[in-house]
Amino acid sequence: MTTTEAQNIKAHVSKPNVLDMFVAGARRGFTIGTTNMMPNVIMAFVIIKALDVTGLLKLFGIIFKPVMGLWGLPGESVTVLVSAFLSMGGGVGAAAGLLTSNMLSRSDITILMPAIYLIGSLVQYLGRCLGTAEVNTRYYIPIIAICIINALLAMWVMKALVAFF
Amino acid sequence: MEEKEKSSEESVKWYSYVALILAIVFFSGVFATSKEWWSVFDFTVLNGAFGKLPVAGAKAMTFRGAGGSGGADGFLFALSLMPAVILALGVVSVVEGLGGLRAAQKLMTPLLKPLLGIPGICGLGMIASFQSTDAGAGMAKELYQENMITDDEKTIFCMFQISADGTITNYFSSGVALFGALLTPIIVPFAVMIIFKIVGANLLRLYIKYVNKKEQNAINAGE
Numbered sequence A: 001m002t003t004t005e006a007q008n009i010k011a012h013v014s015k016p017n018v019l020d021m022f023v024a025g026a027r028r029g030f031t032i033g034t035t036n037m038m039p040n041v042i043m044a045f046v047i048i049k050a051l052d053v054t055g056l057l058k059l060f061g062i063i064f065k066p067v068m069g070l071w072g073l074p075g076e077s078v079t080v081l082v083s084a085f086l087s088m089g090g091g092v093g094a095a096a097g098l099l100t101s102n103m104l105s106r107s108d109i110t111i112l113m114p115a116i117y118l119i120g121s122l123v124q125y126l127g128r129c130l131g132t133a134e135v136n137t138r139y140y141i142p143i144i145a146i147c148i149i150n151a152l153l154a155m156w157v158m159k160a161l162v163a164f165f
Numbered sequence B: 001m002e003e004k005e006k007s008s009e010e011s012v013k014w015y016s017y018v019a020l021i022l023a024i025v026f027f028s029g030v031f032a033t034s035k036e037w038w039s040v041f042d043f044t045v046l047n048g049a050f051g052k053l054p055v056a057g058a059k060a061m062t063f064r065g066a067g068g069s070g071g072a073d074g075f076l077f078a079l080s081l082m083p084a085v086i087l088a089l090g091v092v093s094v095v096e097g098l099g100g101l102r103a104a105q106k107l108m109t110p111l112l113k114p115l116l117g118i119p120g121i122c123g124l125g126m127i128a129s130f131q132s133t134d135a136g137a138g139m140a141k142e143l144y145q146e147n148m149i150t151d152d153e154k155t156i157f158c159m160f161q162i163s164a165d166g167t168i169t170n171y172f173s174s175g176v177a178l179f180g181a182l183l184t185p186i187i188v189p190f191a192v193m194i195i196f197k198i199v200g201a202n203l204l205r206l207y208i209k210y211v212n213k214k215e216q217n218a219i220n221a222g223e
Helices: A003-014 A020-055 A055-062 A067-072 A073-084 A086-101 A107-118 A121-129 A139-160 B002-010 B014-029 B037-041 B043-047 B070-097 B100-116 B118-130 B135-144 B150-163 B167-171 B185-223
Strands: none
Touching: A003 A121, A003 B185, A020 A055, A020 A073, A020 A086, A055 A067, A055 A073, A055 B002, A067 A073, A067 A139, A073 A086, A073 A107, A073 A121, A086 A107, A086 B070, A107 A139, A107 B167, A107 B185, A121 A139, A121 B135, A121 B150, A139 B150, A139 B185, B014 B037, B014 B070, B014 B100, B014 B185, B037 B043, B037 B135, B043 B070, B070 B100, B070 B167, B100 B118, B100 B185, B118 B135, B118 B150, B118 B167, B167 B185
């Protein structure tokens, strides 16, 4: 084998074509979809169903109406934020479940979208991000507080932006 | 480390910037309602839609049907999202492969110091954190261990990462579930997230400055 041939092979190995790249990503999408998104969405739908059957959802709606009302959201939307705190997929699933049962409008979903991620999966990420990077534990509480501030501010920004669309 | 930087700079070609711009257009939804040929550059257009099942005496509906609830409805809903998740991550992978994310990194690097108060060397870790929580955190730790960043800079960098961590991967997988309900283009909530990641990092930056000053004062008072 000549050097050029070897180089060509090397170039071929290290540089897959666009179709290979797409298929590799699509495969990752399938894996994430089935092993992560789907279980989280089902969990969220089951939680919403359980809250609905027990009447707790209605109760949350009444209790949190004044708080969530600050963003023009119904009280039930608090379940989206609480689920998001546990897992992003769960937050998204809760939002989708409430949309299906007409408890949240499309405008409510748009307002909640960035907030779901800004406080998303914090329970896990304390370990996976701050733990891995060995961040001083004295900053954990301020960091969590800032994530919550981020989410709450983002809901106001989205509320203002929705008006333009 | 210098060599590493050089090689990552070299791999940013003209088409990397084209890929980055096309990706932004693709997910922005600006061509979503267009009837012209360029609607091919739109995520929702290429993702298409499921066929509708005719229902006697009612509006045709997708296989998910209407009036479902609980785990069963959740399963069919999740199933209906699979094509969008597969397509979105396929496209992200192409953009990444063509160097689009490295192009973004190159554009972001000079902005890190003024925007976040962390050195430009964090650019690679920042782009990694957009794709994977674990990779981003691992790189922050490594930069600190190699004395490239201080402990305070590492903390600020991690604050940037943790709020909406794995931004691209998470938003374009689970987020897909709500894309259809959004009243704004898909890219708007994404941009809001990036802005608040920066806001959050700066809030912590101020807090760290305050804590350090207080400690310094305490030491001075002790003397």
